Amino acid sequence: MNMKLDPWGSVNIDDYSKLFDEFGIMPFEDICAELSDPHRYMRRKMIFGHRSYDLIKDAMKNKEPFSVMSGFMPTGGGHLGHKMVMEEIIWHQKMGADAFVGIADREAYSVRGISWDKCRQIGIEDYIVSLIALGFEPDGHIYFQSESENVKDLAFELSAKANFSELSAIYGFSGETNVAHMVSAITQSADILQPQLSEYGGPKPTVIPVGADQDPHMRLTRGLAHKMNMFRIEGREDKNKNKFFSVRSKAAPEGSLAEIAERLPWDTKLFEGHIDIYGADDYNKLLETVREVEIENGGYAFVPPSSTYHRFMSGLQGGKMSSSVPESLISLKEDPKLAAKKVKRAKTGGRVSLExxxxxGGEADKCSVYELLMFHLVENDNELAEIYDECVCGKRMCGTCKALASELMEEFLTDHQEKRELAKDRLDDYGL
Known part of the structure; x- marks a missing residue:
C-alpha cells in the first residue's frame, strides 16, 4: 500500500485491513470479546484496530490505574466526527480511567496559523463545552498545550531524543517544514505521555482513542517512550536453552543496576551494563522493581502508550466528511431543524427505483443515513440489526430511514444544546 498517514492532511482509507500489515496495527475484534461492557463503537466494529490495548483491558479487569488521553485541534467547529472521540474518552473515564483532554492550540497556531485568542475561544466553545455536555466528569483534566508547563517541559526533553530524519520518515517533513510544526509534533508526544508523570501517579497504561490518520503520533511517541527509559528488559536463553531475563542499562546512572539487583528475590549476576536474572517467576515484580529504581534515579519509566483506531464517517453526500463542505457534516452547534433537513437530503444506499x-434490497453499507443511525443515533444493537436486515432484504425504503434519522438527529441536537448551555455554567468546575 505504501500509504503515508498525514495527521494534518486529508486521508481517504479504502481498506482498513491493509493498515494491519502496513503499520502493525492489530485487529480489535478479538480483544473486544474479552471486555465486560464494550462501547457500541467496539461492538459494531467501528473501532477496528489497536496497539497494546491488552494493557488497558487488563487494567480495567484488575481495577488497576490507567489513563485515557486525546485532544482536539481548535481549527473549526466540533462535529459528529469529534463526538466519536469524546464518547470514547468518556467511556474509558467511566471504566475507571484518569482522563486527559488537551486542546492543541500550539498545533493550530503552527500548522493553521490561528491566533492564540481564537484557539482559546474555539477550544472552549466548540470542544470543551460539548465534551462536558456529553458527560465528561470534573475529576478529569482539560488543558491547553500553551498553558501546560508539564507539556512544554516534557516536549523539550523528548525533543532531545528525536531528530529530523525520524520526523521526516514518520510525517514526511521536508526542508520547507517550519520548525514550529516539528515542535508541535513533539508536543503531541508530551500530551500523550503526560498522564504518566509522577504528579498523576507515575507510569501506567494509557490509551489514546484516535482516527487512523493520527497513527504517526502514536508511532513517534511509542519510540520516544522507549528512548527516554533508562533500562530495557529482555528475555534471553543461554547455550543450554535455559531462559532468563536481562536488564540492560541505557545510559542509566552509575550504581542503579546494583540497586535493582539488591531488590530482586532471585539469583542475579551483575555485569558492566546489565544484570542477568535467573529463576524469575514474576515478570510484573521484575518490571515494577526496574521502574521504581528508574523513577528514584530521576527517570520516567514510561509505559509505551496504547491506542484504538476508529473508522471515519462518510460525508452526508457521499465521499469524505470535510469541514470545508458544510453539507457533508453536522455540527454539534447546528440548528436542530436545519440538521434534520440535511439528513433528509443525505445520500442513501437506495436503488434507482422503488421496484x-x-x-x-438497499445497500446499507454504502448509506450515510444508516451510518448516522449506527454511529450516533441508535443505541440498541437489536434495533439497528432489524433496520439493517429490513433494508437489505427490500422491506424498508429509504424514506423510512431518513424520517427516523432526521427525527432522532433533531432530538439529539436539541438535547445536546440544552446540555451545552448548562455546561457553560460549569466551566469553573473544570478549572477553566
Missing part, C-alpha cells in the same frame, strides 16, 4: 429496491 428495484424491493427486488434487490
Amino acid at each position: 428495484e429496491q424491493k427486488k434487490l
Whole structure:
C-alpha cells in the first residue's frame, strides 16, 4: 500500500485491513470479546484496530490505574466526527480511567496559523463545552498545550531524543517544514505521555482513542517512550536453552543496576551494563522493581502508550466528511431543524427505483443515513440489526430511514444544546 498517514492532511482509507500489515496495527475484534461492557463503537466494529490495548483491558479487569488521553485541534467547529472521540474518552473515564483532554492550540497556531485568542475561544466553545455536555466528569483534566508547563517541559526533553530524519520518515517533513510544526509534533508526544508523570501517579497504561490518520503520533511517541527509559528488559536463553531475563542499562546512572539487583528475590549476576536474572517467576515484580529504581534515579519509566483506531464517517453526500463542505457534516452547534433537513437530503444506499429496491434490497453499507443511525443515533444493537436486515432484504425504503434519522438527529441536537448551555455554567468546575 505504501500509504503515508498525514495527521494534518486529508486521508481517504479504502481498506482498513491493509493498515494491519502496513503499520502493525492489530485487529480489535478479538480483544473486544474479552471486555465486560464494550462501547457500541467496539461492538459494531467501528473501532477496528489497536496497539497494546491488552494493557488497558487488563487494567480495567484488575481495577488497576490507567489513563485515557486525546485532544482536539481548535481549527473549526466540533462535529459528529469529534463526538466519536469524546464518547470514547468518556467511556474509558467511566471504566475507571484518569482522563486527559488537551486542546492543541500550539498545533493550530503552527500548522493553521490561528491566533492564540481564537484557539482559546474555539477550544472552549466548540470542544470543551460539548465534551462536558456529553458527560465528561470534573475529576478529569482539560488543558491547553500553551498553558501546560508539564507539556512544554516534557516536549523539550523528548525533543532531545528525536531528530529530523525520524520526523521526516514518520510525517514526511521536508526542508520547507517550519520548525514550529516539528515542535508541535513533539508536543503531541508530551500530551500523550503526560498522564504518566509522577504528579498523576507515575507510569501506567494509557490509551489514546484516535482516527487512523493520527497513527504517526502514536508511532513517534511509542519510540520516544522507549528512548527516554533508562533500562530495557529482555528475555534471553543461554547455550543450554535455559531462559532468563536481562536488564540492560541505557545510559542509566552509575550504581542503579546494583540497586535493582539488591531488590530482586532471585539469583542475579551483575555485569558492566546489565544484570542477568535467573529463576524469575514474576515478570510484573521484575518490571515494577526496574521502574521504581528508574523513577528514584530521576527517570520516567514510561509505559509505551496504547491506542484504538476508529473508522471515519462518510460525508452526508457521499465521499469524505470535510469541514470545508458544510453539507457533508453536522455540527454539534447546528440548528436542530436545519440538521434534520440535511439528513433528509443525505445520500442513501437506495436503488434507482422503488421496484428495484424491493427486488434487490438497499445497500446499507454504502448509506450515510444508516451510518448516522449506527454511529450516533441508535443505541440498541437489536434495533439497528432489524433496520439493517429490513433494508437489505427490500422491506424498508429509504424514506423510512431518513424520517427516523432526521427525527432522532433533531432530538439529539436539541438535547445536546440544552446540555451545552448548562455546561457553560460549569466551566469553573473544570478549572477553566
